[in-house]
Amino acid sequence: MGLCLMPAPVTRPSSCTSGIVSQKQSCDVEGDGISSYVQNPPAAGESLKKCLDITKAAIPEGQWKATPVYLGATAGMRLLRLQNQSLADSILKEVSKTLQNYPFDFRGARIITGMEEGAFGWITINYLLESFVKHSFEGLWIHPKAGTIVGALDLGGASTQISFTPKAKVKDPDSAFNLQLFGYKYELYTHSYLCYGMDQALKKLQAYLHKTAGASPVISHPCYHNGYILNVTWAELYNSPCVDTPNNYNPTATVSFSGTGNPSLCLSLIENIVNLTDCALSPDCGFNGVYQPPVNGEFFAFSSYFYTFDFLGLAPKAPLAQVLSTIETHCNKNWTTLTAENPAIKAKYLKDYCASAHIIMTLLLKGYKFNTTWDKISFQKRVADTDIGWTLGYMLNLTNMIPSENPRALTGVPHSQWAAQIFFIVLALFLSLLLIVIVSVIIKS
Numbered sequence: 096m097g098l099c100l101m102p103a104p105v106t107r108p109s110s111c112t113s114g115i116v117s118q119k120q121s122c123d124v125e126g127d128g129i130s131s132y133v134q135n136p137p138a139a140g141e142s143l144k145k146c147l148d149i150t151k152a153a154i155p156e157g158q159w160k161a162t163p164v165y166l167g168a169t170a171g172m173r174l175l176r177l178q179n180q181s182l183a184d185s186i187l188k189e190v191s192k193t194l195q196n197y198p199f200d201f202r203g204a205r206i207i208t209g210m211e212e213g214a215f216g217w218i219t220i221n222y223l224l225e226s227f228v229k230h231s232f233e234g235l236w237i238h239p240k241a242g243t244i245v246g247a248l249d250l251g252g253a254s255t256q257i258s259f260t261p262k263a264k265v266k267d268p269d270s271a272f273n274l275q276l277f278g279y280k281y282e283l284y285t286h287s288y289l290c291y292g293m294d295q296a297l298k299k300l301q302a303y304l305h306k307t308a309g310a311s312p313v314i315s316h317p318c319y320h321n322g323y324i325l326n327v328t329w330a331e332l333y334n335s336p337c338v339d340t341p342n343n344y345n346p347t348a349t350v351s352f353s354g355t356g357n358p359s360l361c362l363s364l365i366e367n368i369v370n371l372t373d374c375a376l377s378p379d380c381g382f383n384g385v386y387q388p389p390v391n392g393e394f395f396a397f398s399s400y401f402y403t404f405d406f407l408g409l410a411p412k413a414p415l416a417q418v419l420s421t422i423e424t425h426c427n428k429n430w431t432t433l434t435a436e437n438p439a440i441k442a443k444y445l446k447d448y449c450a451s452a453h454i455i456m457t458l459l460l461k462g463y464k465f466n467t468t469w470d471k472i473s474f475q476k477r478v479a480d481t482d483i484g485w486t487l488g489y490m491l492n493l494t495n496m497i498p499s500e501n502p503r504a505l506t507g508v509p510h511s512q513w514a515a516q517i518f519f520i521v522l523a524l525f526l527s528l529l530l531i532v533i534v535s536v537i538i539k540s
């Protein structure tokens with residue numbers, strides 16, 4: 096869930112993340128976003144209030160009333176809505192109530208679509224990189240060269256998004272997101288894969304192993320490190336609409352996953368989860384049978400892409416061969432060695448970096464087909480001192496911070512007209528110079 100605040104008067108918007116950020120003061124709603132609201136509503140409510148109090152302290156009192164606040168919920172809530180619409184509604188209502196008790200200008204809470212999540216992430220990055228317009232020294236606004244716009248790769252907990260401007264027109268209208276920013280039209284390809292965020296992909300992997308293991312209560316997990324054991328109840332394993340509940344479902348039964356640290360087996364299992372076969376025969380396809388034109392230009396990969404690559408020492412960029420060998424070495428480490436080497440990393444993340452690295456490589460190389468353009472991906476968390484994510488783009492859009500028209504055009508001079516004016520000024524100067532030269536030659540002779 097993301098919350099955005101924009102202290103007024105606005106010069107440049109403060110950033111937003113999952114949680115709350117204002118003027119570089121940030122706090123995260125503790126727990127795993129929306130799931131903490133389902134599991135422990137009072138604790139999640141307290142955590143939200145704590146965040147809001149920190150944010151309130153960071154904004155001068157005189158600006159509180161003029162500070163717009165928006166709340167957008169993403170894939171976690173989209174999944175919950177599929178499972179239990181009324182619970183999703185009551186969570187949004189509760190959160191809205193809390194926000195209304197603060198002195199900000201609260202403008203509503205809603206669940207955004209997957210396409211919006213993808214497109215707003217793309218807007219955030221390109222806004223922070225200042226790739227939409229350049230303000231030239233003459234005070235004129237010039238548009239970017241197509242090459243300066245970057246694509247966005249977001250890997251959240253419940254869904255993953257890819258957004259970029261393809262070379263050719265997007266063939267599937269359901270994947271096209273049209274925008275006009277500073278008078279310049281962009282056609283984005285964007286797709287959000289629900290259930291392929293990191294938490295859900297890991298859950299799919301566990302459920303797949305459980306299904307194929309038969310009745311055995313101890314299941315080998317090739318993506319877990321040797322010596323690591325995880326006990327889960329069936330209720331935890333099947334608590335998501337991303338996994339099918341088995342016929343003999345018994346919520347109180349438990350299953351034990353035992354790590355075997357086998358990177359090649361881990362990779363082949365993940366390729367099954369990602370469902371590459373439905374795109375095997377089609378050229379314009381990502382994975383799971385979803386249309387995707389060929390990737391184009393530079394990309395920024397953030398959220399879970401960054402967390403995993405940063406932990407492995409592979410951010411912001413590393414050659415493909417180094418990435419593959421680092422992942423292999425990491426997965427082969429036993430759990431005792433790994434925890435001793437990383438005392439500061441929480442076990443809940445440490446246990447999964449081997450699996451998450453393989454999920455990432457499968458998505459990027461075999462799904463999106465970055466196999467020949469690996470060096471175009473940069474694994475980043477921040478740009479211009481600001482966290483990357485969909486939230487800032489959402490706020491920029493809602494507050495009309497990025498005008499759809501070119502600022503010069505808004506004052507009545509269209510782009511083509513001022514380009515023509517510059518051309519005639521240069522032509523007039525050139526003719527005047529030519530005239531001076533001709534006259535001085537005539538006078539001399």
Ligand SMILES: Nc1ncnc2c1ncn2[C@@H]1O[C@H](COP(=O)(O)OP(=O)(O)O)[C@@H](O)[C@H]1O
Pocket residue numbers: 096113128169171250251252253292293294398399402403444
């Ligand atoms: N420090 C971290 N190391 C590894 N994984 C992390 C870390 N912080 C968050 N994650 C994981 O990254 C994924 C995306 O997290 P987040 O950006 O908070 O997603 P969401 O889009 O669900 O709000 C989740 O699976 C979360 O568990």
